Amino acid sequence: MGQAAISVVGLSKRFGAVTALDGIDFDVPAGSIFGLLGPNGAGKTTAIRILTTILRPSGGRAVVLGHDVVREAATVRRLIGLAGQYAAVDPNLTGRENLRLIGRLTQLPRPRIRPRAAELLDRFDLADVGDRPVRTYSGGLRRRLDIAAALVPDPPVLFLDEPTTGLDPHSRTALWDLIRELVRDGTTVLLTTQYLEEADRLAGRVVVVNEGRIIADDTPAALKTRLGNTVIELGMGDETRASQAAGLLTERLGEPPEREGVLLRLASRDGSRLLLDVLHSLESSRLVPHTVTVRESSLDDVFLALTGHRTQPVRSAQDGADSPATPGGTP
Amino acid sequence: MTATAAVTATTTAGRLGTRITAPVRDGLAVAWRNLIALRRVPRLLVFSTIQPLVFVLMFRYVFGGVVGPALPPGVGYVDFLIPGIFVQTAVFGSMNTAIGLATDMQTGLMERFRSLPMARSAVLSGRTTADLARNVFVVALMTAVGFALGFRIHAGVPAFLGGVLLVLAFGFAMSWIFAVVGMAVGDPETAQAAAFPVLAPLVFASSAFVPVSTMPGWLQTFAEHQPVSKTAEAVRVLVLGGPATTAVWEALAWDAGIVAVFAPLGVWLYRRAV
Structure with a gap:
């Protein structure tokens, strides 16, 4: 030892x-x-x-x-x-x-x-x-x-x-x-x-x-590094736009972004490049996000990468999806 | 790893000596801490003083007239009552041991103590010792109040001081019972609630305030032999005069028995407490 x-x-x-x-x-x-x-x-x-x-x-x-x-x-x-x-x-x-x-x-x-x-x-x-x-x-x-x-x-x-x-x-x-x-x-x-x-x-x-x-x-x-240092969160405003944006980004990036209601989340080792890419392609499809958050990865993100789920069911503050009647809620 | 080796060497060398001195040394350190708190939060002391004051006044003037005639001739109710009040004070005061320990358990302090290289008995003995010191103060005060109400020493000052020591010894023994209660329930409100049903029958179904001869037969048997009566009786003999030896030994036997059972039980609970 x-x-x-x-x-x-x-x-x-x-x-x-x-x-x-x-x-x-x-x-x-x-x-x-x-x-x-x-x-x-x-x-x-x-x-x-x-x-x-x-x-x-x-x-x-x-x-x-x-x-x-x-x-x-x-x-x-x-x-x-x-x-x-x-x-x-x-x-x-x-x-x-x-x-x-x-x-x-x-x-x-x-x-x-x-x-x-x-x-x-x-x-x-x-x-x-x-x-x-x-x-x-x-x-x-x-x-x-x-x-x-x-x-x-x-x-x-x-x-x-x-x-x-x-x-x-x-x-x-x-x-x-x-x-x-x-x-x-x-x-x-x-x-x-x-x-x-x-x-x-x-x-x-x-x-x-x-x-x-x-x-x-x-x-x-x-x-x-296992999941990328930077996390980008895009608040798309409503469900329809979120689905459209998710589809588009899946096509662009080769893998689907994490989706939580109207919120899309992406992680990358090269945050600024990814951000430019993403915003550019969303804009050209007239899907400009309502909110954009760029932050360092947290324990919660590491958890997602390691276990496939978050530490607790969180939603993000910005899209205000705080109501108990969120889609996919448990009975 | 030299630091480790040194630590092992000193612990082995000092083990025999410290096995005896460490519990005393650490217990005194914890008692010091508890007494500082008592000084800094005076309401703790004020309330443990007011309550026996209320009792002494109530009993003196409410029951004095009724009980007086039932007493042996030549004994005034004040002289009968004050030794009982001493014992009652010590018994009710021991409830503070449970409350104090339960309060410590709710803060993180108990966790820290458990991680320190201190005697496992120290948290409990430090509390019971501090409560003993508080009792010295309260009993001194009750003596003064007693004198103001007409209480007099009949059997000489040394015997009276012996009676006071007996009261303190009994309070100390009762503290160990409540140390166990405090460790077992773990929160101050419950400790207080749990204490009363135990204390009330002990104090009232006793010779502390009234002669046992006025009670129904089935209750007399209990009242005559339980420790509050034995202690009150011994203290009374030491204050009023009479052959004291048997009563004193019986009271001390109760004290020793209580500590012998409840001190190890309390320490055992402390070791296991989560």
Whole structure:
């Protein structure tokens, strides 16, 4: 297994009749950032909770820095830090007191606790609010404190469960920088995310999880290239025009665009060329789209490419096909 | 992998010593955290104080006239009542243990604790210890109120302090029962609702407020032997005077028995909690 900091083999977890994890395998090289990518309910959090000794697996095994998470749970707890989706800090304590509590509970030497708390408050830009009760913090401040708390014992392996969910773009970028900095200093990071972009920016390697199984194990770049980096969405206004346009584009491009009501969707590695082509041929047939959206491919698009269906039945905002009576709706 | 080797070495070397000290050390850290919350959210303390105050006033003036004649000659109702109020306060206060733990379970904090290298008992013992500290405050206050209403110590200050310690020990034992309730139900509203039907018969079908001799026979059997009565009786003897030994040992036996059953059960629930 060489330099794997985390090694997972055939890991499964059942809750009664529900299978949350159905035998997953992956290795995380030491000193890297590894992403678990998947929609809500895919099993990402279950995997994190098993790796952080909170849950016992139903089958398979997981090893962190050579220690089994079940048989050597106490040792594993000395090697890891965890920051979850729900900021796990005490609202009645100040930021500083929260960090000191974690310092005491991770058995930091007494004289080290105060300086360590101060150091982390500085590093996370929390020094100004450090002596206010956490219940007065904004969501972003809480999240930062939560991650600072995970770092108190300076763990060699860090687990981040959707660390940027709910953060504004600025805080998100700042957090990304911080995670990169930690890894530069030798920390191994396993993070879960619903955002392909986040995995792309941070992780050297990504596994895509769906319904408790791994459906892809690759670099983020390769994942994106698999379906094309750019997604073009054309809102055609009404059903008739959408069918006409779909027919025309199938003829032009050799394969049918994805259709969702009045919305047509195309993916390409060469977005601008495709866009020019498509608009040109639509215009010459007097089928100019009502709306055009060009965006980077998302987890949802990767999902479609990998599984043939989207993570959830979404419709696009622009054509306003939000009514419950959409064509093809289930009874 | 040198870091790992070092960690393994230290854990093995320190294992025997820390097996004993770690639960205490970690429990105190969690208790510290719970007491800060108590100071910072004073309404928690205010409400756990107001309630016994209401009880003492109500019982003193509503039931005092009725119960008085049923008491042994020479015993005033206030002197009979205050030890009962102490015990009632400790018992109702233990409900806070369930509410506090259930609240923690709803936040992500419990998950974090479970991933930390801390003693598995610490979250529970930290809560019961903090609740014990709160009881010290409440009992001191009730003593002052009792004095204002005419309560007097008859058997000397050391015996009275012994009675207070007995009340605190009983409150601590009851906290472990409610630690189990809190872990089992997992949300504060349910914890509170679940607590009352357990507490009310224990407190009222007891000698805490009225002499057991006024109850129907079938109820007397229960009321005489249950822990609230035993504790109230022991405290009363320590305050009013009389041969205390048997009553005190019986009360302590209840406390020890309760902790011996409910502490391991609570920790077991904590380990398994999802």
